[in-house]
Amino acid sequence: MVRxxxxxxxxxxxxxxxxxxxxxxxxxxxxxxxxxxxxxSIRSGFIMTGNTSERPQxxxxxxxxxxxxxxxxVENMEETKRIHTIDSPLQxxxxxxxxxxxxxxxxxxxxxxxxxxxxxxxxxxxxxxDVQVRWESLKQSEGTAFVSLGTKSSNGMSLNEYLTKIAKxxxxxxxxxxxxxxxxxxxxxxxxxxxxxxxxxxxxxxNVLPGPNDDSTPVDSRKLFGFVNDLYPGVTLCLGWASxxxxxxxxxxxxxxxxxxxxxVSATTTQPIAFAVRAVFAxxxxxxLKFLLSLTGRFSIYVWISKYDIMQLTELxxxxxxxxxxxxxxxxxxxxxxxxxxxxxxxxxxxxxxKKWNRNVWAPVLLDDASLxxxxxxxxxxxxxxxxxxxxxxxxxxxxxxxVVTVAGKVQFLDFEPINxxxxxxxxxIFIRSTGVNPPTPDKIRGVVLFIGRDGTIxxxxxxxxxxxxxxxxxxxxxxxxxxxxxxxxxxxxxxPIFCEVTVVKCEEDEGTLNSENVMLHLQVAxxxxxFYVVVHPRGLxxxxxxxxxxxxx
Numbered sequence: 001m002v003r004x005x006x007x008x009x010x011x012x013x014x015x016x017x018x019x020x021x022x023x024x025x026x027x028x029x030x031x032x033x034x035x036x037x038x039x040x041s042i043r044s045g046f047i048m049t050g051n052t053s054e055r056p057q058x059x060x061x062x063x064x065x066x067x068x069x070x071x072x073x074v075e076n077m078e079e080t081k082r083i084h085t086i087d088s089p090l091q092x093x094x095x096x097x098x099x100x101x102x103x104x105x106x107x108x109x110x111x112x113x114x115x116x117x118x119x120x121x122x123x124x125x126x127x128x129x130d131v132q133v134r135w136e137s138l139k140q141s142e143g144t145a146f147v148s149l150g151t152k153s154s155n156g157m158s159l160n161e162y163l164t165k166i167a168k169x170x171x172x173x174x175x176x177x178x179x180x181x182x183x184x185x186x187x188x189x190x191x192x193x194x195x196x197x198x199x200x201x202x203x204x205x206x207n208v209l210p211g212p213n214d215d216s217t218p219v220d221s222r223k224l225f226g227f228v229n230d231l232y233p234g235v236t237l238c239l240g241w242a243s244x245x246x247x248x249x250x251x252x253x254x255x256x257x258x259x260x261x262x263x264x265v266s267a268t269t270t271q272p273i274a275f276a277v278r279a280v281f282a283x284x285x286x287x288x289l290k291f292l293l294s295l296t297g298r299f300s301i302y303v304w305i306s307k308y309d310i311m312q313l314t315e316l317x318x319x320x321x322x323x324x325x326x327x328x329x330x331x332x333x334x335x336x337x338x339x340x341x342x343x344x345x346x347x348x349x350x351x352x353x354x355k356k357w358n359r360n361v362w363a364p365v366l367l368d369d370a371s372l373x374x375x376x377x378x379x380x381x382x383x384x385x386x387x388x389x390x391x392x393x394x395x396x397x398x399x400x401x402x403x404v405v406t407v408a409g410k411v412q413f414l415d416f417e418p419i420n421x422x423x424x425x426x427x428x429x430i431f432i433r434s435t436g437v438n439p440p441t442p443d444k445i446r447g448v449v450l451f452i453g454r455d456g457t458i459x460x461x462x463x464x465x466x467x468x469x470x471x472x473x474x475x476x477x478x479x480x481x482x483x484x485x486x487x488x489x490x491x492x493x494x495x496x497p498i499f500c501e502v503t504v505v506k507c508e509e510d511e512g513t514l515n516s517e518n519v520m521l522h523l524q525v526a527x528x529x530x531x532f533y534v535v536v537h538p539r540g541l542x543x544x545x546x547x548x549x550x551x552x553x554x
Contacts, residue, residue: 059116064169070122073171075199085202085234086272088300089173090326092201093125098326100300101341105175105331110147112157119170126201127166128175128331131159133183145186159190163198173201175238181223188231195232203236203302204228205276209261211241212252212281218242225269238302239266240276245309251510253284257414259292260381260544263374272298279305279332283315284510286322287378293327294377300327305336317343356408356551363392365437372544382536383544388437394531395554407432407489407534409550412507413454414483415543427453428545431463431535432489432498433528447532448525450489450500454541456481458502460521465528477519483507486549497522 068076072094075081084092089103107128109118118124129147136142145159159176166172178184184206191202206219221239228235241258254277266273277289282303293299301323305311317340320328330337357378364373364387371384380389395405411428434447446464451457461474479485484507489500503518534552538545 059112060119060165060169063116063120069169069171071125071171073200075171081199083199083234085198085200086236087201088236088272089125089201089329092173093171100325100327100329101320101337103329105329107331110157115157115162115165119166119172124172126173126175126203126331128177129159129162130177131179131183131187133186143182143186145183145190159187160194163190163194167194167197167199171200173203175203175205178204178206178219180218181220181227184219184224185227185231188227191232191235195234198234201236202234203238203274205238205240207240207242207276208265209239209241209258211243211254211258212278213244213246213249214242216242221265222268225271228269228271233271236272236274237269238274238276243278243281245278245280245306247310251284251508253281254288255414256288256381256412256546257543259285259288260374260383260414263292263295263381264372266299267372270298272300274300274302274329276302276304278309279303279316280309280311283319286319287508290322291374291376291379291381293324295374300329303328303330303332305332313339316340321346356549358551361392361552362550363390364388365390365439367437367439367442378548380536380547380550381544382538382547383541385537385539385541386442387538388442389536389547389550390436391534391552394533395552396531403493403554405432405491405552405554407491407552408487409536410484410486410505410548411452412484412546412548413541413543414545415454415541426455426540427451427457427538428541429535429537429539430487430489431533431537432491433525433532434535435529436533437535442537445535446528447535448491448498448523450487450502451539452485452487452502454481458519458521460498460500460523462523462525465525473523473525475521475523477502477521479504479517479519480515482514494527497524 073092074084074094076094090098090100093103095102103126104124105126105128106118106124109115109127110129118127131145132148133143133145136144147157147159147162163174166174176187178187184204187204191198206224208217208219208221208224210217224237228237239262241254241262246252262275275289275292277285282289289301293301313336316336320340330340332340355378357380359375359377359380362375362380364375366373366386367388368384368386371386372382373387373389374381382389396403407430409430428451430450430452431445431447434445437445444464447462449461449463451459451461453459456479457476458479459474459476479502482504484505486503486505487500489498491498499520499522501518501520504514504516506514536547536550
């Protein structure tokens, strides 16, 4: 009986085949559900452990957690952190050099993987990225900026994420290339939103003027400067010329007019400015770029190269030797940089063997808002009838003695008009024995004046001197129309004629052959006063003039 009862109880506890099958199916679904939950948790960044959930570090956190921000910079030495976004890279990074060639760049940092690798490179200093804005409306009022391989790419990180990771995990600076003015506003808004976390140098690059072989103007400089002032002034502006390279033209360059236009644009902002210079044009533009760089200490140069450009390494080396090493940066292929570094950086002079021009002894005078004078290290640029260049100190020829005053220099006209479209009043005036310029009546200026006409007319005459009778003292000649002339005026004093010589010359050394014609004129004028100033003035010209090698010897 006992056995029978126990058997019945066991049978009650046993499952039928159908019940067992159902239980197996339930277990399978439960296991699949738990596996799905775990996979989903891992993908979303959570790992379930008991009753707690913990977000793991992402790949950037895992790589850089508890590590010092690199590369070494002034921030590593500061007890109180401050913002350095407007600093020059040479001021910010703790290199042992004072040479822009030592600042390292990378231009292909456009994905999370490439950004992670770039941040791992502790000695890489500046990262460069193109941006593309995806607009939420056709009116382009709202948009999001992304970094990309090119402005037509649809891939890439958001600019906000890109900048945040750079600022959080490194001391590296960033250069952001802007394709148009609408994108500039969005980019600067992004920078404004991140103002509390950005700490390293930030550059904004935009092409604001037409340049060699390209007449386009992608970005309006006035609007760009307005956005910078309103949204994020803590940047260096990297301003460039739109350009294209022609392999058939061996002497392509940034022209004087293009460089002066850039100087005029840059004068309307107080931001630090780096001029983006295409390497293939650099050497042929040494004189123009040295002039631009020398106008103020807030200017620098950023040399770049397109992957399709072909240039001689020797030209780049010579360009570097002519320039101020502290103020020129190079973003070039590693092989180029290695070869350039291997050459002695000894600085050369791009001017004459003995420098004649000393801008410290000349003063600009502007009589209207439409005129300008730029005093460079080796040249001066004057534009407009209200622009005057005057010697700061007076000169004297001793009466009844052999003391001589010599005034010499070179003038270059930046337009080339057909002769039949010019008037005899268009040219440049060089005054000696002058009283200077007394605003607002420059027409009353006195002196002996050499006039070099744009059409080649040369006159040598007195201006507003006291004369007995109505006799006008004047002599004239004619030279072929040319862009450049040299002049030399020799004043022996009251008892001897004043001699002047004007010569047709080449403007650039690489220009072809030129018949160097000259004329010599002389004029005898009674002394009006023993002390006089030297004055240079453009007259009736629509375009600027360049004055070089201007000197007064007495």
